[in-house]
Amino acid sequence: xxxxxxxxxxxxxxxxxxxxxxxxxxxxxxxxxxxxxxxxxxxxxxxxxxxxxxxxxxxxxxxxxxxxxxxxxxxxxxxxxxxxxxxxxxxxxxxxxxxxxxxxxxxxxxxxxxxxxxxxxxxxxxxxxxxxxxxxxxxxxxxxxxxxxxxxxxxxxxxxxxxxxxxxxxxxxxxxxxxxxxxxxxxxxxxxxxxxxxxxxxxxxxxxxxxxxxxxxxxxxxxxxxxxxxxxxxxxxxxxxxxxxxxxxxxxxxxxxxxxxxxxxxxxxxxxxxxxxxxxxxxxxxxxxxxxxxxxxxxxxxxxxxxxxxxxxxxxxxxxxxxxxxxxxxxxxxxxxxxxxxxxxxxxxxxxxxxxxxxxxxxxxxxxxxxxxxxxxxxxxxxxxxxxxxxxxxxxxxxxxxxxxxxxxxxxxxxxxxxxxxxxxxxxxxxxxxxxxxxxxxxxxxxxxxxxxxxxxxxxxxxxxxxxxxxxxxxxxxxxxxxxxxxxxxxxxxxxxxxxxxxxxxxxxxxxxxxxxxxxxxxxxxxxxxxxxxxxxxxxxxxxxxxxxxxxxxxxxxxxxxxxxxxxxxxxxxxxxxxxxxxxxxxxxxxxxxxxxxxxxxxxxxxxxxxxxxxxxxxxxxxxxxxxxxxxxxxxxxxxxxxxxxxxxxxxxxxxxxxxxxxxxxxxxxxxxxxxxxxxxxxxxxxxxxxxxxxxxxxxxxxxxxxxxxxxxxxxxxxxxxxxxxxxxxxxxxxxxxxxxxxxxxxxxxxxxxxxxxxxxxxxxxxxxxxxxxxxx
Numbered sequence: 001x002x003x004x005x006x007x008x009x010x011x012x013x014x015x016x017x018x019x020x021x022x023x024x025x026x027x028x029x030x031x032x033x034x035x036x037x038x039x040x041x042x043x044x045x046x047x048x049x050x051x052x053x054x055x056x057x058x059x060x061x062x063x064x065x066x067x068x069x070x071x072x073x074x075x076x077x078x079x080x081x082x083x084x085x086x087x088x089x090x091x092x093x094x095x096x097x098x099x100x101x102x103x104x105x106x107x108x109x110x111x112x113x114x115x116x117x118x119x120x121x122x123x124x125x126x127x128x129x130x131x132x133x134x135x136x137x138x139x140x141x142x143x144x145x146x147x148x149x150x151x152x153x154x155x156x157x158x159x160x161x162x163x164x165x166x167x168x169x170x171x172x173x174x175x176x177x178x179x180x181x182x183x184x185x186x187x188x189x190x191x192x193x194x195x196x197x198x199x200x201x202x203x204x205x206x207x208x209x210x211x212x213x214x215x216x217x218x219x220x221x222x223x224x225x226x227x228x229x230x231x232x233x234x235x236x237x238x239x240x241x242x243x244x245x246x247x248x249x250x251x252x253x254x255x256x257x258x259x260x261x262x263x264x265x266x267x268x269x270x271x272x273x274x275x276x277x278x279x280x281x282x283x284x285x286x287x288x289x290x291x292x293x294x295x296x297x298x299x300x301x302x303x304x305x306x307x308x309x310x311x312x313x314x315x316x317x318x319x320x321x322x323x324x325x326x327x328x329x330x331x332x333x334x335x336x337x338x339x340x341x342x343x344x345x346x347x348x349x350x351x352x353x354x355x356x357x358x359x360x361x362x363x364x365x366x367x368x369x370x371x372x373x374x375x376x377x378x379x380x381x382x383x384x385x386x387x388x389x390x391x392x393x394x395x396x397x398x399x400x401x402x403x404x405x406x407x408x409x410x411x412x413x414x415x416x417x418x419x420x421x422x423x424x425x426x427x428x429x430x431x432x433x434x435x436x437x438x439x440x441x442x443x444x445x446x447x448x449x450x451x452x453x454x455x456x457x458x459x460x461x462x463x464x465x466x467x468x469x470x471x472x473x474x475x476x477x478x479x480x481x482x483x484x485x486x487x488x489x490x491x492x493x494x495x496x497x498x499x500x501x502x503x504x505x506x507x508x509x510x511x512x513x514x515x516x517x518x519x520x521x522x523x524x525x526x527x528x529x530x531x532x533x534x535x536x537x538x539x540x541x542x543x544x545x546x547x548x549x550x551x552x553x554x555x556x557x558x559x560x561x562x563x564x565x566x567x568x569x570x571x572x573x574x575x576x577x578x579x580x581x582x583x584x585x586x587x588x589x590x591x592x593x594x595x596x597x598x599x600x601x602x603x604x605x606x607x608x609x610x611x612x613x614x615x616x617x618x619x620x621x622x623x624x625x626x627x628x629x630x631x632x633x634x635x636x637x638x639x640x641x642x643x644x645x646x647x648x649x650x651x652x653x654x655x656x657x658x659x660x661x662x663x664x665x666x667x668x669x670x671x672x673x674x675x676x677x678x679x680x681x682x683x684x685x686x687x688x689x690x691x692x693x694x695x696x697x698x699x700x701x702x703x704x705x706x707x708x709x710x711x712x713x714x715x716x717x718x719x720x721x722x723x724x725x726x727x728x729x730x731x732x733x734x735x736x737x738x739x740x741x742x743x744x745x746x747x748x749x750x751x752x753x754x755x756x757x758x759x760x761x762x763x764x765x766x767x768x769x770x771x772x773x774x775x776x777x
Contacts, residue, residue, distance in 0.1 A: 025303035032296040039288045044259065047281040048246050051261035054194075055244075055274045058186075059265045062198065066159075066267050069104070069175065070140050073161040076107070077173045081165040086111065095119045104159070104175035111171045112136075125149065126156065126176055135160045136172050142267060145179065145205045145215070155179045155215055157207065179215065183208040193280045195258065201239045201269035211253060211275075224249040227257055238262065239271050251277070327469060330358060334470045338477040342484030342749055345378060348477065351470075352380035355454060358466055359437070362456030366441075368478055369450055396424050399438075404448060408439045408464040412457075432456075439467045441474050449478050483712070484749045494564040494689050496543055497550035501689040505563040505571060509613055517575065518608035521582045524620040525553060525570040525589075526628055528599040548596050556589045571617070579606060601628035670753065670774040674760065675702045677728040678768035702772075703728075718745035725757065731770070735759050744777065752777035 076095075080086050086109060095107040095118070108118035108127045116127045129146055140161045148154035159175035186196055187210055198208035204218030218239060226232050227248035238245040242264045251258045260275035337351040348366060356364035363381030403409050412435040428436065438453030452467055452474050492504040500508075512520075527549045534542040549570065554562050557572035565571050576582045586602050593600050603624030610616035672685040682702040687695075691709055698704035703726045710722050721743055725731060734741050741757040754777050760769035 028299055029296055032292055036292045040282055043282050047259055047276060051274050055261045055263040055272055059263045059272045063266045066142055069159055073159050073173055073175050077161045077163045080163050086171050105178050106176040108174045109171050132172055136162055136169055144200050145207055153214060179207055195275040197273040199271055201242055201271050242269055331469050335473045338473050340750055341477040342480040348378045349380050356381055359454045360458040361454035364454045367451045398424050403440050410437045437464055439464050441471055443475055491688055495693040497547055497564050499550050499562050499564045502565045503688055505565045512613045519575050520607040521574050521576055522605050522616050522620040523572040524603040524624040526601045526624050527568040528601055530568040545598050549593055549600055552589050552592045556585045601631055603627055673772045675770050675772050676768055677770055713747050715746045731757055
């Protein structure tokens with residue numbers, strides 16, 4: 001879980017780095033875009049300022065020109081008023097001279113009675129387009145746009161000045177200008193790309209339009225597409241109201257946006273409009289924008305390359321971490337599978353399956369060696385059965401030598417093996433092995449205890465790192481298997497005689513409970529004289545007696561169902577056709593033992609007579625005691641016979657009760673001891689053979705026996721707390737204060753044991769006894 005959590009933290013960290021870099025790129029791009037827009041906005045603002053100034057100036061110039069022309073026309077009118085007759089011969093001559101000094105195309109005179117005078121006949125036709133009565137009342141003024149009566153698309157501008165003589169209006173002097181010539185006059189003053197328009201605000205009729213070839217009307221503006229931030233409706237409203245303003249709209253003729261400023265002229269309702277196309281307005285800005293855009297592209301490209309590099313680095317690091325994580329998980333998985341390999345070899349095969357799949361191999365193998373060669377071979381997949389029968393050190397001396405000298409072997413074809421190993425290569429090929437990878441497995445002391453490998457890999461590997469990283473797990477598995485076997489042997493075997501011990505006996509009784517075979521027999525044996533031999537010749541002589549008796553009983557009745565259940569007592573079970581066969585075996589055993597100078601008392605019973613296992617055993621025991629009594633009687637040991645007779649019934653009863661009690665304890669407890677905390681001695685209610693051996697080795701000292709037991713049966717991390725409980729003085733204080741003295745620990749085979757200490761009911765002055773229990777959890 002910790003590894004997964006760390007991986008998630010790294011993912012989030014890399015994600016933050018990536019988001020930060022991406023955000024920085026976006027921010028810089030945004031800043032560049034904002035800067036580009038700001039430059040454009042500044043250029044537009046500058047353009048509008050220039051256009052506003054120019055528009056105001058042009059409006060003033062037009063107003064000045066109109067007023068000037070009206071003044072000149074007024075001067076002519078004054079000269080006409082001085083003549084005796086307005087329509088005299090000098091009038092046309094005066095008109096001709098006036099045209100040379102002002103911008104009028106033609107000058108004419110309209111009299112109240114409708115008569116008209118002009119230098120040319122064409123002018124007279126043009127004068128017919130106006131009404132004397134309407135125009136004279138307006139005084140000196142300029143007309144709106146007036147279309148030519150015959151020529152389509154030709155428009156004129158009329159200047160009117162009344163001719164007043166003796167306080168009365170005698171006529172109306174009219175100056176006519178062709179709007180096309182008027183436009184030409186102003187366009188010459190304009191910059192090449194600046195558009196100039198002059199229109200009537202209310203009617204919308206254009207007087208001058210440098211954009212279009214024909215003079216139109218402002219109503220055509222309504223369907224123009226205004227640039228964002230502007231509205232053509234507002235333009236229409238401003239012009240009709242004689243208000244100044246600005247706008248930008250898309251010109252169909254120019255095929256681009258036109259930025260315009262409009263200003264009232266002050267003559268009639270005329271509005272002057274100056275505009276510039278967007279390419280001129282943003283000309284300098286566009287250069288800056290191009291530079292900025294290139295910078296943005298460069299900047300974005302650099303950051304994208306940087307992001308790609310960061311992403312590549314992150315992916316590379318992440319893959320390495322994922323690879324490392326996968327390797328750690330692979331190691332942990334193998335370690336977890338092999339943790340209980342001592343209890344079940346299926347765990348080893350499961351681990352080999354994982355290794356084979358990790359290497360894309362057809363199968364994997366694990367060989368455990370003992371001093372004599374191959375002890376056990378575990379395989380998964382492929383040609384496992386074939387290899388099991390033939391693969392040992394003697395079969396492949398070259399490969400084994402290379403394995404130990406090089407630390408590993410990897411080969412995929414025959415060329416990778418020299419001539420010396422050619423025969424072994426052929427042998428492997430016969431077994432269906434085309435490629436092989438293997439490493440030695442060493443114990444903590446660097447002794448070669450096994451080999452692990454895979455065969456027939458689908459892909460090539462250049463190193464054995466995936467095997468190396470799990471080698472220690474297999475080494476520990478071998479150690480655990482050996483320790484478990486030793487512990488198992490100590491738990492079921494008597495160390496002195498090699499026979500199965502009382503624990504095994506109790507388990508056997510449970511398995512025999514459902515046995516109803518009448519040919520099933522119990523043989524109860526007691527080694528006579530053990531106590532006397534120990535006292536007279538020493539315990540070594542007594543041990544020799546027990547070993548001799550055990551050896552004979554095992555040879556006669558077999559090892560599988562023969563037990564040492566007490567100091568000098570043995571029990572054997574066997575199947576026979578009748579009691580005669582069993583008696584013959586008993587006779588052979590007694591004879592062989594007597595030849596060695598010893599004697600045994602034997603009791604026998606069959607399930608035919610006692611159908612329940614416990615009854616059968618007790619009857620056999622009783623028969624043994626009877627045989628023992630007869631033996632001592634024959635030997636003339638009267639006092640011993642009487643004592644035996646008195647104790648026989650009591651012993652049998654107590655022993656039966658104790659056996660029943662022990663049979664219950666054996667299923668729950670591994671040991672129950674009464675320990676004297678003062679002198680460190682003990683006696684037991686229930687003791688396994690391995691602790692009995694530790695007690696003998698310690699000289700009867702309980703604390704020393706526990707330390708010996710602890711070295712083999714307690715995991716290292718629990719040993720220090722274990723030693724603290726051997727401080728008897730501290731244990732007494734804790735128990736007297738009401739505190740519990742207990743420890744939950746693990747054995748190397750994974751089993752959990754709860755050790756508890758209680759004060760004995762007799763504990764007090766002169767008694768320092770305590771009860772120690774080792775309970776299975």
